[in-house]
Amino acid sequence: MSNSLRIAIAGLGTVGAGTVQVLTEHRDLIAQRSGRPVDIIAVSAKSRTKDRGVSLETYDWYDDPVAMAREADVELVVELIGGEDGPAKAVCEAAIAAGRHVVTANKALVAMHGGALAAAAEAAGVSLNYEAAIAGGIPIVKALREGLAGNAVTRVYGILNGTCNYILTEMREERLSYETVLADAQQLGYAEAEPSVDVDGIDAAHKLALLASLAFGTKVNFAGVYTEGIRKVALEDIDYAEEFGYRIKLLGSARMTEHGLEQRVYPCMVSKSAPIAHVEGAYNAVVAHGDFVDDTLYQGRGAGAGPTASAVVADIVDVARGFSVSTFGVPVGQLTDVEAAPIERHRGAYYIRLMVSDEPGVIAAVTAVFRDEGVSIGSMLQRARSQTEAVPVVLNTHECEEAAMRRTLERIEALDSVVEEPTMIRIESLI
Ligand SMILES: NC(=O)c1ccc[n+]([C@@H]2O[C@H](COP(=O)([O-])OP(=O)(O)OC[C@H]3O[C@@H](n4cnc5c(N)ncnc54)[C@H](OP(=O)(O)O)[C@@H]3O)[C@@H](O)[C@H]2O)c1
Incomplete structure (x- = not known):
C-alpha cells in the first residue's frame, strides 16, 4: 500500500x-x-x-x-x-x-x-x-457537484436546520407552544442556550447560500438570502395548517427567476402530500430538481457526532484518493454574480390569521381590502363567536405577488376591528 x-x-x-x-x-x-x-x-x-x-x-x-x-x-x-x-x-x-x-x-x-x-x-x-x-451526514455537496453534474439544476430546497424541525415537530405532536418546546430542547441539549442562530434561520441561510452556489454556479451570496425564523409560529397556526392539509416547515429554497436569484429561508406551509412534509424531528432533507433527472430527495441526520464525522471522513477519503473537484463545482473565476430577487416579487399563496373583534361588518371591511389590492381569497374560516374576546378569522389566498399581500396586511392591521398584528405564512408550491 x-x-x-x-x-x-x-x-x-x-x-x-x-x-x-x-x-x-x-x-x-x-x-x-x-x-x-x-x-x-x-x-x-x-x-x-x-x-x-x-x-x-x-x-x-x-x-x-x-x-x-x-x-x-x-x-x-x-x-x-x-x-x-x-x-x-x-x-x-x-x-x-x-x-x-x-x-x-x-x-x-x-x-x-x-x-x-x-x-x-x-x-x-x-x-x-x-x-x-450542509445538512450534516447527507452527502448533498457530492450529489450536486458530482451526481447531478449532467443536469441544469432548476431548484433546490430543504429542511436545513434540525433544531427548528425538531421544535416544529414537537409543537405539532405534543401540542405545546414554541416557548415550551424550546426550553425543553435547551434542557436536553438539542438547542443552544443562545438559540438565535438556529431559530432565526441564520444557520439554514448559511447552508442555503452554499447550496445555491453549488446548484447554479453563482458566487456565494449569504447577504442575498431573505431570512425569517420560527419564533412567531404559533400552535394555532400549526393546527390550522393540519386542517387545510399542510405542515409548517422551516424551508430553505433557492431558484433562478426572471427577477434574479431567489434565496429564501422562512417557515411555510407545505402540502402534506409532499415527501418533505414528513421529514420530522431532528432530520434534515434536501430536494434538488435537475432538468433531466427530475426531483431527487436526500434525507438523513443533519447533526451529531456520527453523521457529521461521516461527511468529514468522506471529504478526507476524496483527498486520499487524489480526487479533486472545484469548491463550488466550477472554477472560482467562472462563478457568476447574479442579483438577488427581491422578496416583494415573490409569487405564491398565503395563509393569513387575523384576530378580530366579534361585531357586524368586520368581515366585509376585511374582504374589501383584499378586493381593493387585487388579492383573491381562496377560502375563509371563522371560528365560534364570543361575546367578550376577539375571534380568529383564517383565510388562504390564491397566488399573488408579495408586495400586494404586504399592502393588504398593512391596511388590515390599521382597521379598528383587527386587534392583533396579522399572522402571515407563505404556502409554498413545491413544483
Ligand atoms: N455539532 C454538530 O452536529 C455539527 C454539525 C454540522 C456541522 N458542525 C460544524 O462543525 C464545527 C465544529 O462543531 P462542534 O459541534 O464539534 O463544536 P464544539 O463541540 O464546540 O467543538 C469545538 C472545538 O474547537 C476547539 N477550539 C475552540 N477554540 C479553539 C482555539 N482557539 N484553538 C484550538 N481549539 C479550539 C474546542 O476545544 P475544547 O474542546 O478544548 O474546548 C473544541 O474542541 C462547527 O463549524 C459546526 O458548525 C457541527
Whole structure:
C-alpha cells in the first residue's frame, strides 16, 4: 500500500472527536477504499486535559491550531473549531498558504468567506471540501457537484436546520407552544442556550447560500438570502395548517427567476402530500430538481457526532484518493454574480390569521381590502363567536405577488376591528 495521507485536526469537540473515532474504528476500511491509510499526525483544541472519549496519545499536540496548520508535517488540515472568523478562518488560510488541503464542517465560515478561501485553494492547487457543512451526514455537496453534474439544476430546497424541525415537530405532536418546546430542547441539549442562530434561520441561510452556489454556479451570496425564523409560529397556526392539509416547515429554497436569484429561508406551509412534509424531528432533507433527472430527495441526520464525522471522513477519503473537484463545482473565476430577487416579487399563496373583534361588518371591511389590492381569497374560516374576546378569522389566498399581500396586511392591521398584528405564512408550491 502506498504512503499514508497525513492529516491534522483542529478542534476536538463533538465533530472533531467523532472524526477521530471514525478514522480509528474504520482505519482498515478507509485504507482499502482510499488506496492508502489515513494517519492522524497532529491535533489541537483548547483544553489538553479534557476527556473526549477517544485516545489522543499518539498524536502531536498543538495549543495553537494556526501553528499546527502551518508547521505540522501533513498534507491535509481538518478545521472543526467553528465560527465564521477567528481561529477557524486563520487555520484554513494558514493551511492553504502552506499548500495543504482543507476539510471543514464550518458553514458560517464557508458562507461568509468561501469565495476567497476557494480562490486561495485553487491558486495553491489544493482542495477545500465542506460536505459536513450542509445538512450534516447527507452527502448533498457530492450529489450536486458530482451526481447531478449532467443536469441544469432548476431548484433546490430543504429542511436545513434540525433544531427548528425538531421544535416544529414537537409543537405539532405534543401540542405545546414554541416557548415550551424550546426550553425543553435547551434542557436536553438539542438547542443552544443562545438559540438565535438556529431559530432565526441564520444557520439554514448559511447552508442555503452554499447550496445555491453549488446548484447554479453563482458566487456565494449569504447577504442575498431573505431570512425569517420560527419564533412567531404559533400552535394555532400549526393546527390550522393540519386542517387545510399542510405542515409548517422551516424551508430553505433557492431558484433562478426572471427577477434574479431567489434565496429564501422562512417557515411555510407545505402540502402534506409532499415527501418533505414528513421529514420530522431532528432530520434534515434536501430536494434538488435537475432538468433531466427530475426531483431527487436526500434525507438523513443533519447533526451529531456520527453523521457529521461521516461527511468529514468522506471529504478526507476524496483527498486520499487524489480526487479533486472545484469548491463550488466550477472554477472560482467562472462563478457568476447574479442579483438577488427581491422578496416583494415573490409569487405564491398565503395563509393569513387575523384576530378580530366579534361585531357586524368586520368581515366585509376585511374582504374589501383584499378586493381593493387585487388579492383573491381562496377560502375563509371563522371560528365560534364570543361575546367578550376577539375571534380568529383564517383565510388562504390564491397566488399573488408579495408586495400586494404586504399592502393588504398593512391596511388590515390599521382597521379598528383587527386587534392583533396579522399572522402571515407563505404556502409554498413545491413544483
Ligand atoms: N455539532 C454538530 O452536529 C455539527 C454539525 C454540522 C456541522 N458542525 C460544524 O462543525 C464545527 C465544529 O462543531 P462542534 O459541534 O464539534 O463544536 P464544539 O463541540 O464546540 O467543538 C469545538 C472545538 O474547537 C476547539 N477550539 C475552540 N477554540 C479553539 C482555539 N482557539 N484553538 C484550538 N481549539 C479550539 C474546542 O476545544 P475544547 O474542546 O478544548 O474546548 C473544541 O474542541 C462547527 O463549524 C459546526 O458548525 C457541527
